[in-house]
Amino acid sequence: xxxxxxxxxxxxxxxxxxxxxxxxxxxxxxxxxxxxxxxxxxxxxxxxxxxxxxxxxxxxxxxxxxxxxxxxxxxxxxxxxxxxxxxxxxxxxxxxxxxxxxxxxxxxxxxxxxxxxxxxxxxxxxxxxxxxxxxxxxxxxxxxxxxxxxxxxxxxxxxxxxxxxxxxxxxxxxxxxxxxxxxxxxxxxxxxxxxxxxxxxxxxxxxxxxxxxxxxxxxxxxxxxxxxxxxx
Numbered sequence: 355x356x357x358x359x360x361x362x363x364x365x366x367x368x369x370x371x372x373x374x375x376x377x378x379x380x381x382x383x384x385x386x387x388x389x390x391x392x393x394x395x396x397x398x399x400x401x402x403x404x405x406x407x408x409x410x411x412x413x414x415x416x417x418x419x420x421x422x423x424x425x426x427x428x429x430x431x432x433x434x435x436x437x438x439x440x441x442x443x444x445x446x447x448x449x450x451x452x453x454x455x456x457x458x459x460x461x462x463x464x465x466x467x468x469x470x471x472x473x474x475x476x477x478x479x480x481x482x483x484x485x486x487x488x489x490x491x492x493x494x495x496x497x498x499x500x501x502x503x504x505x506x507x508x509x510x511x512x513x514x515x516x517x518x519x520x521x522x523x524x525x526x527x528x529x530x531x532x533x534x535x536x537x538x539x540x541x542x543x544x545x546x547x548x549x550x551x552x553x554x555x556x557x558x559x560x561x562x563x564x565x566x567x568x569x570x571x572x573x574x575x576x577x578x579x580x581x582x583x584x585x586x
Contacts, residue, residue: 356418358403360394363417366410367392369449371442380409422456426539430575432566443526447534450524450545455538458520470518470540473499475569484569492569510560519544519567521560532556535563542567 367377367388374388381388383402390396391406398406407414431447458467475492477484484492497504500513507513511521519542526547532555535544544563546556 358391358397358417359419360392361421362419363388363406364392365449365452366412366416368445369453370410371446372410373442377406377409381405422460424452424455424459424538425462425541428452428455429537429571430573432535432563432570432573443531446526447531447545451534451536451538451543454520454522454543454545455541458541458543459538467520467541468516468518470542471499472517472519472542472564473568474571476572482573489569492565496564496568507557507561510557510564514544514560514564518542519564521546523547533559533563535566537567537571 367374370377372380374392375385378385378388381402382405383398387396387398387402391398403414403417407417428451431444431451473496475495477488479485500517502513515521521544523546531547533544533546535542537543544560544567546559
């Protein structure tokens with residue numbers, strides 16, 4: 355069979371939010387071995403590879419497949435950075451985003467995705483920040499674009515899907531995160547945490563991510579990772 359592709363091992367480990375040391379402990383090898391596998395300088399024995407696949411919840415074939423196509427380059431991930439251990443969580447979210455983009459693209463020839471119909475906005479200020487008045491204007495312009503009026507929205511998820519947004523739910527047990535969103539090429543995506551019990555909160559989360567998709571598409575990951583921007 356094909357040999358292990360190092361990138362697949364790292365992806366699967368990050369998706370499970372495990373460090374190299376933690377995975378090594380589960381598999382019964384040294385951390386240096388996991389590092390060597392991920393660098394491609396060493397190949398695990400069949401028994402070790404089986405243990406890796408079992409502990410990462412992936413079939414053996416996952417670790418030997420090539421990269422899959424997506425709709426295009428990935429944008430920055432828009433999520434609220436709250437709680438502890440956010441770096442590990444956010445790296446896992448990056449992997450989920452890539453996997454969803456690949457999966458959706460694979461089904462693109464078979465599924466009649468609605469065309470993307472989202473308005474796009476940019477702030478007037480050179481520092482990239484919206485004023486409170488501009489935020490109100492963006493919200494009203496988005497409602498007008500969708501022909502919603504000013505009344506309640508009966509189903510926010512259905513609205514986004516009708517406008518070409520691919521919405522997915524994922525369990526993130528133990529993590530203080532409700533949702534995140536991103537673009538792959540010209541296709542927008544929203545992830546919702548499926549372990550939140552409040553329907554009202556989920557509606558708010560979807561609307562919040564719609565705001566990111568419409569008002570922050572021009573941002574890059576460096577802008578989002580800048581602590582000064584997060585506190586502003």
